[in-house]
Amino acid sequence: MTHPDNNSPLLKPFFLKTPVGGVSHMRRRRHTLPASEFRNLNPQDAISVFEIEREAFVSVSGECPLTLDEVLSFLGQCPELSLGWFEEGQLVAFIIGSGWNKDRLAQEAMTQHVPDTTTVHVHVLSVHRHCRQQGKGSILLWRYLQYLRGVPGLRRALLICEEFLVPFYRKAGFKEKGPSSISVANMCFQEMEYTLGGLAYARRNSGC
Numbered sequence: 558m559t560h561p562d563n564n565s566p567l568l569k570p571f572f573l574k575t576p577v578g579g580v581s582h583m584r585r586r587r588h589t590l591p592a593s594e595f596r597n598l599n600p601q602d603a604i605s606v607f608e609i610e611r612e613a614f615v616s617v618s619g620e621c622p623l624t625l626d627e628v629l630s631f632l633g634q635c636p637e638l639s640l641g642w643f644e645e646g647q648l649v650a651f652i653i654g655s656g657w658n659k660d661r662l663a664q665e666a667m668t669q670h671v672p673d674t675t676t677v678h679v680h681v682l683s684v685h686r687h688c689r690q691q692g693k694g695s696i697l698l699w700r701y702l703q704y705l706r707g708v709p710g711l712r713r714a715l716l717i718c719e720e721f722l723v724p725f726y727r728k729a730g731f732k733e734k735g736p737s738s739i740s741v742a743n744m745c746f747q748e749m750e751y752t753l754g755g756l757a758y759a760r761r762n763s764g765c
């Protein structure tokens with residue numbers, strides 16, 4: 558996991574399905590946007606990211622996990638730790654992560670990217686308000702964790718969330734590490750951990 562300037566390969570866009578819509582293969586228009594595309598984000602995506610983030614968090618808690626400057630900074634420093642889901646070219650959901658190098662997340666983790674480390678700090682997962690409760694958050698998180706398994710050197714992902722989202726992350730395979738020392742605007746968080754490679758390890762040792 559290195560900076561793209563160090564020739565780190567980024568995730569090439571991949572598509573869930575091509576826009577067929579009854580149009581025959583031969584007659585399909587060449588410049589139609591993909592129906593569904595997953596790719597790493599870059600600083601050009603920051604405004605779209607921040608619009609979804611602002612709507613999701615400011616109206617609820619008054620605070621965004623990341624400011625626009627922080628989004629720009631992380632997407633510049635570690636785009637390979639982000640993932641966006643685009644439909645017809647529009648961002649509908651995203652995850653932004655950065656590198657971290659301690660057992661537990663600390664306040665500095667909120668603004669810092671530690672390169673070449675084994676731990677990803679998942680800063681934010683957010684789904685556009687029109688697309689919530691359709692399974693998109695769970696699917697994007699699952700794809701992100703699958704993708705991280707393929708990034709050399711990574712061993713685990715950490716995040717903090719409010720208590721009501723613990724079941725959501727537990728379902729995705731995260732385990733509680735206990736209350737976080739991080740507090741934002743007097744809110745308390747649970748810290749959760751996902752071990753990457755756990756399944757690969759289980760498969761390798763299952764005798765199958």
Ligand SMILES: CC(=O)SCCNC(=O)CCNC(=O)[C@H](O)C(C)(C)COP(=O)(O)OP(=O)(O)OC[C@H]1O[C@@H](n2cnc3c(N)ncnc32)[C@H](O)[C@@H]1OP(=O)(O)O
Binds near residue numbers: 682689690694722
């Ligand atoms: C590290 C962090 O970023 S923590 C902050 C997470 N992000 C936010 O809170 C931003 C606003 N919310 C969102 O963007 C979305 O609602 C997300 C990311 C929380 C969930 O994504 P969605 O696409 O809506 O969730 P999805 O449809 O996959 O639902 C999965 C499950 O989570 C549950 N869930 C989703 N949102 C919530 C919520 N706000 N409170 C309680 N449960 C929830 C659903 O009920 C569902 O449970 P079920 O399968 O038992 O019915």
